[in-house]
Amino acid sequence: MGANRVGEFELLVLLAALRLGPAEAYAVPIVEDIEMRTGRSVRRANVYTTLQRLEGKGLISTWMGEPRAERGGKARRLVTVNPPGVDAVKEAAAEIRAMWGGLETIIGDIA
Amino acid sequence: MGANRVGEFELLVLLAALRLGPAEAYAVPIVEDIEMRTGRSVRRANVYTTLQRLEGKGLISTWMGEPRAERGGKARRLVTVNPPGVDAVKEAAAEIRAMWGGLETIIGDIA
């Protein structure tokens, strides 16, 4: 427990991968998901770096998909979140819940 | 907007300082607050490091309190969260809400 704490951006990538699902999770839509939801700008390169680190920790697995018959239809590196990755996400959720508790009145419009 | 993104641990320290309030926020209870709520173990030294960095960014201000007539009653370095610090916390809250939205069914027991 707690052995797999992830960084802030790593968590965003895990969440995007979970939302997209194994058939659709690869760097480009991961970038789009994070950008659209948070409004911040994300480099594809940084997603690759992070995917490599997450895979190194065993939190995700990746594999190359099939090339597609479209312009620029290069094979995609698809992503699936492994059970330890899901655990890390759940632990992050628990931590967030614990730390934000009771602050609504102090900060205002958290909820 | 978005200019003051804080790291994961920096955010935990800001939240603890907000919860404790200016009269009670100094390193020792900040450590206790984070440990009790998250269950993770926190070094006082790391809180000092983080307080220095947060103060460097202008997100908090600190000052030395009065020594107390108790054993080990050394002056405490008290902490107050400045308006930019509150903004950073609100931005973090917004980001969390945006990124976690719609994942309840996928992950299970988030809420």
Added chain:
DNA sequence: TGATTAAGATCACAATGTGATCTTAATGTG
């Protein structure tokens, strides 16, 4: 054949996280 497009990849450096270690200033005690 060369342009265009979608996608993948490496690298270096910056920012943040974290453990080891030490110091200081107060009171208690033999």
Added chain:
DNA sequence: CACATTAAGATCACATTGTGATCTTAATCA
């Protein structure tokens, strides 16, 4: 009075994570 004890503050180095610059590859289109 000297020394122990306690609460608190501080510095440092190193590990981990975040991020921009830059380049490559593989597909179709003109």
